[in-house]
Amino acid sequence: MEVCGYKIDNIKTSFVISNHILALFSFNYIENYSDIITLILLYQLSSLGITAGLHRLWSHRSYKAKLPTRFLLMLLESSCFQTDIFNWVKTHRVHHKFSDTEKDPHNINYGIFFAHIGWVLVKRDETILEEQEKIDILDLKNDPIAVLDNYLWPYDDFFMCYILPSIYTLYYENSFMKGFLLYGCLKWILVSHATWCVNSFAHMYGDRPFRKDIQSAENKWVSLLTVGEGWHNWHHTYPYDYACSDEGIFLRWNPTKLLIDTLGFFGQTYDHKRKKNTN
Numbered sequence: 271m272e273v274c275g276y277k278i279d280n281i282k283t284s285f286v287i288s289n290h291i292l293a294l295f296s297f298n299y300i301e302n303y304s305d306i307i308t309l310i311l312l313y314q315l316s317s318l319g320i321t322a323g324l325h326r327l328w329s330h331r332s333y334k335a336k337l338p339t340r341f342l343l344m345l346l347e348s349s350c351f352q353t354d355i356f357n358w359v360k361t362h363r364v365h366h367k368f369s370d371t372e373k374d375p376h377n378i379n380y381g382i383f384f385a386h387i388g389w390v391l392v393k394r395d396e397t398i399l400e401e402q403e404k405i406d407i408l409d410l411k412n413d414p415i416a417v418l419d420n421y422l423w424p425y426d427d428f429f430m431c432y433i434l435p436s437i438y439t440l441y442y443e444n445s446f447m448k449g450f451l452l453y454g455c456l457k458w459i460l461v462s463h464a465t466w467c468v469n470s471f472a473h474m475y476g477d478r479p480f481r482k483d484i485q486s487a488e489n490k491w492v493s494l495l496t497v498g499e500g501w502h503n504w505h506h507t508y509p510y511d512y513a514c515s516d517e518g519i520f521l522r523w524n525p526t527k528l529l530i531d532t533l534g535f536f537g538q539t540y541d542h543k544r545k546k547n548t549n
């Protein structure tokens with residue numbers, strides 16, 4: 271099927287629409303404030319798998335992590351159901367290589383809808399697929415955790431995203447569906463839209479103090495939604511910086527940096543690369 275010249279990816283589109291429809295039914299299962307707080311905490315926790323794991327560790331190699339931490343980050347990113355590590359990294363490295371051009375998988379110049387969710391729903395352009403295949407992922411192939419995730423996908427994501435929360439609520443609240451709909455489908459919606467906001471809103475709205483010739487911008491609202499990933503003008507200027515922001519955690523909302531620093535304190539992460547020595 272084609273819409274506005276774009277070929278629709280039927281599997282991904284069905285998956286996205288199903289999640290949105292099922293998430294509507296999840297509201298019937300919200301019984302008190304603690305359910306909402308649990309939902310928000312799980313959304314934030316899962317998001318750390320994307321920001322600290324898929325993005326800052328595996329895509330940019332901005333710091334190193336020991337095997338138990340990499341395994342933990344793999345479990346967290348799996349709970350977000352955003353493809354396997356290999357594919358996520360290839361897409362993101364192409365995004366940085368060709369930011370805001372026609373080879374960018376979520377090119378902001380095609381409009382905010384395309385950059386946010388449209389690119390997920392359509393079949394990827396041949397030229398972008400070719401560029402993805404040229405991306406060097408030898409580092410991932412040498413990482414047993416990334417290889418394991420690639421081998422287990424999509425079963426690990428399905429289990430972590432939908433089945434584990436369902437087992438949790440079945441055990442503690444005698445309801446399989448509550449976990450599936452609320453902490454599975456609705457949480458997937460929250461994490462996914464937050465992640466997509468980086469590609470859409472943080473490539474359109476905000477200040478550009480570090481490089482004015484690029485579209486990525488400093489957006490505090492996106493940072494709030496994405497555990498600190500909205501300082502995007504800095505990030506596209508210095509993508510190797512593990513903090514993904516110019517200042518430390520007291521001046522820039524950045525729970526992901528706090529997590530990496532805490533893990534670093536216990537020796538679980540090391541070689542934190544930084545543009546300048548701020549904390």
Ligand SMILES: [Zn+2]
Nearest residue numbers: 468469486502
């Ligand atoms: Zn970007």
Ligand SMILES: [Zn+2]
Nearest residue numbers: 325362366509
């Ligand atoms: Zn990046």
